[in-house]
Amino acid sequence: LPPGFTQVTAGDLPELEAAIGPDTAAVMVETTQGEGGVVPLSTDYLRGVRDLCDAQDILLIVDDVQAGVGRTGTWFSWQQLGFEPDIATTAKALANGLPVGVAMARGEVATAFESGDHATTFGGGPVVCRAALTVLDEIEEYGLLSNVAERSEQFREALGHLDGVVNVRGRGLLLAAVLDDTRALDVVERSLELGLIVNAVRPDAVRFAPPLNISEEETAQAVSVFEKALG
Ligand SMILES: Cc1ncc(COP(=O)(O)O)c(C=O)c1O
Structure with a gap:
């Protein structure tokens, strides 16, 4: 993880609440932990995290790098779990092996990004983007x-x-x-x-x-x- 994160026990809402302080900007979760052992976090816990973030006025980020792009049966993992994040990431399957990852945001958070804020040399290259779009089409076409x-x-x-x-x-x-x-x-x-x-x-x-x-x-x-x- 990048610096600045405090890790808490997955599934323990009181522990998460206790870890949130005045400088906390966001909570980041995987809905099903991948490298952590393929551990699905319960819908009650995840909805509780959403409510906690709303109550504390902080953002909820879902790391869907592993679980996104259909891997759990919906386009994104949270879509079957009854809550929505403010920001989400996905990558692995997106271009079927070609290197591309995305960060997505909605609502007010999305407007905080300006052109160039998230630039990398090869980011948004036409070949990987075409591959990603084709993957999405194929997932749809083949059900x-x-x-x-x-x-x-x-x-x-x-x-x-x-x-x-x-x-x-x-x-x-x-x-x-x-x-x-x-x-x-x-x-x-x-x-x-x-x-x-x-x-x-x-x-x-x-x-x-x-x-x-x-x-x-x-x-x-x-x-x-x-x-x-x-x-
Ligand atoms: C859930 C999750 N998030 C993030 C990453 C890191 O992704 P990247 O290698 O694209 O930075 C991985 C890599 O395995 C992952 O499984």
Whole structure:
């Protein structure tokens, strides 16, 4: 994180409230923590953060770098959670691998930006912007948001029945299989050997973040490979 942030325990509203002081400008959250272990924050907590920010007259920023652009089944993660941020960021999937990220703002906050305030040498380049627009068109054209919801259910159901998996958490196609033991690294290594790309976000949690256009058959195949990797 850039300097100036104070980290608080996710999901603990009183702790957040206590950390807000007269110099606090904003609160920044991921709605589902990605690198933090694929931990979805509850809607009650997130709406509580929104209310707290309103009451204290500070801004709410959502870091949707990982969870945005359809990854959780809506264009942006907060759209299924009953609140709106003032500022949001997104990046990873936006141009399907080409390097582009965006910061978005609404209302009065948006008017605080002037041309040149947020400049970088390659920022807003035509090639990446064209790629990003094409990604958005393709997500729409191929109905990938509903595919995310359907494949998410399929993954949850199938992973949840595997021996060695005690829980499946996350939203959309940002999921983690929580294992019965701290053996995620070994299981990931074995999965990679068998051709399945997953990663260990916690000693006991393996992240699944497949392409949004994964098919029903590919999902079944991924789970079957994972079952072998679990031994
Ligand atoms: C949730 C989240 N925010 C921010 C970042 C950093 O993004 P960037 O590498 O585009 O600065 C990452 C990178 O993994 C991330 O997962």
